[in-house]
Amino acid sequence: MRVIADPHRCVGAGQCVLTEPALFDQDPEDGTVIVLDENPSGDLVEAARDAALVCPSQALSVVDSW
């Protein structure tokens, strides 16, 4: 699976970082999302889906890739 972030939609609420700091960080200047691991595995897959669910601007998507 793959995590895709749309930095233009992102509003920097930090909900993704709060969900899983191993997967997400924020730009120190403007707070927008930085994806640290675009192809997570194991427990991080569920965390990525949780982050997408709570993202207030729906800027994250998790897609199955193969």
Place this chain on the structure above:
Amino acid sequence: MLQFPLVRHCPYAPPEEYGQLREKDPVTRVRLPDGRESWVVTRHEHVRQVLNDPSFSADRTHADFPNLAPAGQPLPRDDSAPSMLTMDPPEHGPARRAVLGEFTVRQIAALRPRMQQIVDERLDAMLAGPRPADLVEELSLPVPSMVICEMLGVPYADHDFFQVNTAAMIKRETPQDERRAAFGRVRDYLDELIAGKEDAPPDDLLGRQIRKSRAGGDYDRRSLVSLGFLLLVAGHETTANMISLGTLALLGNPAQMDALRADPARTLGAVEEMLRYFTIVDTVVARLCVADTEVGGVTIRAGEGVLTLGQAANRDPEAFDEPDAFDIGRPARHHVAFGFGPHQCLGQNLARAELQIVFDTLLRRVPALRLATPVEELPFKSDAAIYGVYHMPVTW
């Protein structure tokens, strides 16, 4: 047609009409105090839809924006610069991003040691003082007030001034001229304070904003006054009310309080549940439709107002199992207590950190804490736009 706003009769429960609206009439019209009509939206799914759709404007200075002040009291208007609270795209994004760096999860984490110090000092003072003590005066108000004052670079010595004026602004019954005067006093104060920082901008949020916007060639004191005003007012009332109500919920659920004391790793989850359960900012979150949009099979037309009732959404059984139960162990992070969409609370991670530190420290240091007045006799803020409690006598 229902008359809004509805009043909470119990601190633990939404107005009783919310459940029926959500089930039978989830997108419906109500009457506002000024006699006009507005839509109300009560389901979690629909609240999220409206708040994340640019067809709904956040411009509360617009004449058609739904207004919950008593009849004949329009929203305060003045010649001040708009804050990001009332902006729509394309202005909103850049305004928010200009200050977001101050509120990232990482930046807030760096402030935690100082927050802990502030909480410990307030508790030292409370424990050294007479019993019963008013938790609101001793802890709930001073902690967030000191934190936001230090962040912004506003002298804490002036906190009484902000508290009095903020309380006047959010009380629904405050006469319009008094409300306007309260706004004016805080703005004048900030204007003078910021002017004093312009020569040699200090290393605080306002000082850094001066430097940053000068570097970008667009420094404008009026805009910075509006930003400072928003942060100061938002930082005074909201977290304070959650400290009081969260403590009340724990005292009312001793088994959960014990579980939390035994395992502080659960506190962040408990904080989310408190935010969901009380949803202190409910009817304040509203929008003005600017392009016809279908919500739940109903067409909302441009020019019509919408109240997105967060407290109804946060008790939606489609989103939360047994929504009326207070359960610190439940997954609650998808609540809309901080709003949703591009305007979702900028200070949410500051609020989370403050609440987590307060509850961890309070439970550890004051294990015998209890109410000194029966819950039924506490003065709840049924008359304010932001819910809470005016005083909360506690002993230990």
